[in-house]
Amino acid sequence: MRVGLIGIGTVGGGTYKILTENSEEIFKKTGKKIEITMVADTNLSLAKNIVKAPVTITDDATKLIQSNEVDIVIELIGGVGISRTFVQQALENKKHVVTANKALIAMHGEELVKLAKKNNVILAYEASVAGGIPIIKAVREGLAANKIEWIAGIVNGTTNYILSEMKENNLSFNVALKQAQELGFAEADPTFDIEGIDAAHKITILASLAFGIPINFDAAYIEGITQLTQKDITYAEELGYRIKLLAITKLVSDGVELRVHPTLIPEKRLVANVNGPMNAVLVKGNMVGPTLYYGAGAGAEATASAVVADIIDITRGSTFNIPTLGFVDEYISAKKILPIEEVKSEFYLRLSMSNKAGLLAKITNIFAKNDVSIDAMVHKEISDESKDPDIFLITSKIEERKINEIIQEIESLPDNKEKIIKIRVEELN
């Protein structure tokens, strides 16, 4: 099996390393030789530094794609610009494609899956979700006997590292972000990570695999962690919860939930204890119950581990009869993706009110008349006596539209001093 690599950056370098250093091991598992015959990168001197003869190096990816010395094209450039063109060209040239590109699959997966089918080649994308964790395979094959009920994952290492640092070392978001950048856990422009877009790409792909729905990134609700304060992390802890950036997709009676946002989860759940840059995905099947998959979600070698697993699958010929998105094409059917206002969940609210007699009664009355019960409520004295106490609470399950109305009503009380902080809660049971 002859492999052509487009992009010899972090993951490309990792892929080259694995196929070189583990080649004997991989040969014993496949019975076939897998060799990198070509590498394409615009940075020729970088490529020459990494890649040894007799691999052909080029700065023209199209040449690689069209070469008759390449059976599988590995796209590791990222983004949805030129990478999309290269993947299209490769599939049209009847080459199998392996990619780690979540944005590409989340935004143009439908079209590329069709193109692969038309040309009778494989499009493999294990590395696009949760790096080295074989989560695509788990959902598509390992749990195939189940109706998936929901998936909830920590699928972005950067934000999990930042949240872990905020909690462990009492850092503000900005300080934690800066530290993450210095340590290489966050990029110079961290927007895609901290705004939740990267996590949304990944959960969009998993939603399609889980529920047999078309890939629909545009319908995802996305909220990042930039507004999160150290105070709420501490208060959540007092209530027995941790705050994680959770990517969630859930099958409900009137459609599918697809959302990324900071979420309070009970600290006793295994996934609440996933710290640093690690990833973990919780999958609930109707027969198997909850299962969890944990590992490195990023990094050269971890991500390349998934890329090479796809190459091995293709070499073994084991994925030719598995539908790319888990469901046979004709049975993929759209379901309504719920707007966030229609999603039901529990909520953590933090109120900032003047410390007046009868205030708590006023607030609890508003909840009561809206049929919302309060599961936990803390009235927190602030050490600085000149300040009013914080009130924070967790509600029962309620539609988001309704909690927004309640928030508005409380905020319109004359005693209200600041915008109410709202964070969603998931019990994950």
Add this chain to the structure above:
Amino acid sequence: MRVGLIGIGTVGGGTYKILTENSEEIFKKTGKKIEITMVADTNLSLAKNIVKAPVTITDDATKLIQSNEVDIVIELIGGVGISRTFVQQALENKKHVVTANKALIAMHGEELVKLAKKNNVILAYEASVAGGIPIIKAVREGLAANKIEWIAGIVNGTTNYILSEMKENNLSFNVALKQAQELGFAEADPTFDIEGIDAAHKITILASLAFGIPINFDAAYIEGITQLTQKDITYAEELGYRIKLLAITKLVSDGVELRVHPTLIPEKRLVANVNGPMNAVLVKGNMVGPTLYYGAGAGAEATASAVVADIIDITRGSTFNIPTLGFVDEYISAKKILPIEEVKSEFYLRLSMSNKAGLLAKITNIFAKNDVSIDAMVHKEISDESKDPDIFLITSKIEERKINEIIQEIESLPDNKEKIIKIRVEELN
């Protein structure tokens, strides 16, 4: 695809349930109809209670195996007696076989894998290890790019439930076992579970998949949890550890470790927080680093989830080119399985000595002259003043043969009062 089910007990009933209740979902994922055509069980009335027409019910499994209305034979009787014969017959009759039988694979896997290959049919056994967790697939396919360095798993729900109860509720082993039996987490004869045999079956299978070695159950070192006291669980906690029955296999320079025993693991590891009857398997690959797989390791539907995943793989035709044990036959080669005396690990020791001046110096001298350092040591006053204090400690890494000599030397001191308690420690990093 026509399925014949031998054994309609717990897992058999679960398999029937999934193939019935999730049939539409499974059809959408395979594009093929999977139907149970025959069920064989010696308990005909039980079978008739569960199975609906038009399924043929028989008490003669051989009839099922030879029927030309059966393409896949599902063996769910367990044990290594008649089940072995049935699986042999099925393979010889060129039927694919799916089994949840860990004892059978661990003890006769070699012979059955050969028989399957000779007859050009699939032998699938995902359900034999860790129930509903797709761990066979993860090691054999998802992590195939890696040299596996080690696997450490909680793969027996009964013992994990007992240990969780001993820790959480301060129960003795016997009380916790009784409770587990009452709740259905332990069988009337719990020997296979509490003596570690079941866990050893499972880790033997994983060792073969991980390292490309023949299945070699006889070489496994097995120690159960029956000798474990509440006291050591508490002391371990004081040192920052939890005690779990860990099944471990590790590639080391002079061979492979294959062992099951109670183990202290740092409480901060995710796997240390797996409680109740749940299972979790930690797999360390040389490229991906540590990954963890968590879920229900037993129970009708969870185990059947893995059985049906195998049926789906066969129906999709996706496993025909994957070596049954992960490595191509001609590259499976034996490695020395280390006798426990040659295994290096850290140790927790609990000493019971007269409370005399200079005693600690005596003990530490014995360690020092043997080049063993002590990482943590506690001298514990017992509330009852008439009793001597407990001493417990954790050593640096040392060969087991050597720690046994040190233990003997300490036990021969005149101040020594009881047999020293020794429990292995794994840092899992």
